[in-house]
Amino acid sequence: MVLTIGELSARSGVAPSALRYYESIGLIESVRTTGNQRRYAQPTLRRVAFVRAAQQVGLSLDEITDALRTLPQGRTPTKADWSRLSSSWRQRLEDQIERIERLRDRLDGCIGCGCLSLKTCTLNNPGDEAALRGPGAAFLEPTGRRRGR
Amino acid sequence: MVLTIGELSARSGVAPSALRYYESIGLIESVRTTGNQRRYAQPTLRRVAFVRAAQQVGLSLDEITDALRTLPQGRTPTKADWSRLSSSWRQRLEDQIERIERLRDRLDGCIGCGCLSLKTCTLNNPGDEAALRGPGAAFLEPTGRRRGR
DNA sequence: CTCCAACTTGAAGCGAACTTGAGGTCACCC
DNA sequence: GGGTGACCTCAAGTTCGCTTCAAGTTGGAG
Numbered sequence: 594m595v596l597t598i599g600e601l602s603a604r605s606g607v608a609p610s611a612l613r614y615y616e617s618i619g620l621i622e623s624v625r626t627t628g629n630q631r632r633y634a635q636p637t638l639r640r641v642a643f644v645r646a647a648q649q650v651g652l653s654l655d656e657i658t659d660a661l662r663t664l665p666q667g668r669t670p671t672k673a674d675w676s677r678l679s680s681s682w683r684q685r686l687e688d689q690i691e692r693i694e695r696l697r698d699r700l701d702g703c704i705g706c707g708c709l710s711l712k713t714c715t716l717n718n719p720g721d722e723a724a725l726r727g728p729g730a731a732f733l734e735p736t737g738r739r740r741g742r
Numbered sequence: 743m744v745l746t747i748g749e750l751s752a753r754s755g756v757a758p759s760a761l762r763y764y765e766s767i768g769l770i771e772s773v774r775t776t777g778n779q780r781r782y783a784q785p786t787l788r789r790v791a792f793v794r795a796a797q798q799v800g801l802s803l804d805e806i807t808d809a810l811r812t813l814p815q816g817r818t819p820t821k822a823d824w825s826r827l828s829s830s831w832r833q834r835l836e837d838q839i840e841r842i843e844r845l846r847d848r849l850d851g852c853i854g855c856g857c858l859s860l861k862t863c864t865l866n867n868p869g870d871e872a873a874l875r876g877p878g879a880a881f882l883e884p885t886g887r888r889r890g891r
Numbered sequence: 892c893t894c895c896a897a898c899t900t901g902a903a904g905c906g907a908a909c910t911t912g913a914g915g916t917c918a919c920c921c
Numbered sequence: 922g923g924g925t926g927a928c929c930t931c932a933a934g935t936t937c938g939c940t941t942c943a944a945g946t947t948g949g950a951g
Contacts, residue, residue: 609898610940618938628947630898631790648913650842651800652937683849693799697835700828738804748927758928759910767908777917779928803908 595632596623605641612641620644620658649741650689744773744781754790761790769807770792782786796831 602609615621616631621640622630623631647657663678751758764770765780772780772791796806807830809827 595772597897608940611938613899614939616879626947628898629900629948646845646848648938650845651798682849683846686842686849690842690846692795692838693842696799697832697839699795700831700835746927757910760908775917777928778930779917785949797908878899 595634596638598623598631601633601641602640604638605645607641607645615641615644615654618654618658620654620661650686653684696742744783745787747780747782750782750787750790753787754794756790756794764793764803765805767807769803769810774841777883799835801834 596604598609598612601612605612607615612621613631615625621637621644623637625632626632641659644654645659645699647660648654652660660682661676683686746755747758747761750756750761754761756764761770762780762850765772770782770786770793772782772786775781793803793806793809797803801809809831812826
C-alpha cells in the first residue's frame with residue numbers, strides 16, 4: 594500500500610505543501626507514478642510523525658534530518674539503527690527537560706520570595722552571580738542553543 | 743547603577759542588536775542620556791535572562807511580552823505580580839515536560855522493539871491508530887502548537 | 892470519453908527573530 | 922582638545938519553516 598500526498602497529509606496532519614517542502618530538503622522520500630505524482634510508502638507516515646514530535650521539543654529540521662539520516666529510508670530500521678539514534682537524542686531530551694524544570698522551579702520559587710526583584714535570592718538573581726564568572730550568563734543556556742543567535 | 747547596552751549585552755549574553763530589537767517591540771525599556779544613548783536599570787538584566795529562559799522552552803517573544811506585561815517595569819514586582827505570571831506559565835511548562843518525556847520514552851521503547859517499523863507496537867505506531875479516529879494524529883501534538891502552522 | 896478534484900512545478904510571500912550596513916554621534920582616556 | 926571605540930538610527934538582508942499563487946497535468950468516477 595502506498596499513500597498519495599493527500600492521504601499522507603490527512604493521516605499525519607501535515608499540509609501537502611509542508612510534505613513537499615520536507616522532500617525538497619531530503620527529510621522524506623517518495624516514488625513517482627508514470628504521471629509524476631508522488632507516492633509514499635507507509636513508513637513515511639511514522640517518519641513524519643516523528644519529525645513533528647521532534648520539532649515540538651525544539652529540534653530544527655536540519656537536526657532532525659541529520660538524525661534520521663542514520664536510519665535507512667528504503668529498508669525498515671533495525672534495533673541497532675534505532676539504538677544509535679535514540680542514544681544520541683536521549684541526552685538532548687534530558688537536557689531540555691532539565692532546562693524547563695529549572696525555569697518552572699525558578700518561577701515557583703519566585704512565588705514565595707518575590708524575586709527577580711530581591712538581591713538576596715541568588716537562585717533567581719543569576720545575572721550578578723554570572724558576572725562573577727564572566728559574561729554569558731551560561732547557567733540559563735547550559736548546552737547547545739535551540740535556534741538563532 | 744545603570745548599564746550601557748554593551749554592558750547589558752556582555753552580562754546577559756544577548757547581542758546589542760537583539761537588545762535594541764527587544765526594546766523596539768516593548769519587551770524591555772531604557773532611559774536615554776543627554777547624548778541619546780541607552781541606559782538600563784539592573785532589573786533589566788534579570789528580565790533579559792528570563793526572556794532567554796522562556797525562549798528556550800519554546801515561547802515566542804510575543805507571549806513573553808504578554809506575560810511580562812503583567813509585571814511592572816518601573817517598580818519591583820510584588821509576590822502577587824509573580825504569582826499571577828507563574829501560575830499562568832506553570833501548566834504550560836508541565837505540558838512541555840510531558841511532551842518531551844513522551845518522546846523520550848517512545849525513543850527508549852524503540853530500542854527494545856525496533857519500532858517505527860513494527861506494526862505490533864501500537865505505542866509507536868501512532869499513524870495507523872490515529873487514522874481510526876480521524877485525521878490529525880493529535881496524539882503527538884496534544885495541546886497548543888508552538889509556532890507556525 | 893469526459894470531467895473535475897487532486898495533483899504537479901516554480902517563484903514569490905510571510906512572520907519570527909534577529910543581523911548587517913551605512914552614515915553619523917557620543918563619551919571617556921590621554 | 923583630540924582620538925577612538927562604543928554608541929545612535931533606519932533600512933535592508935538573512936534564516937527557518939512553511940504557505941500561496943499561477944499555470945498546467947493526472948487519474949479515477951461516471
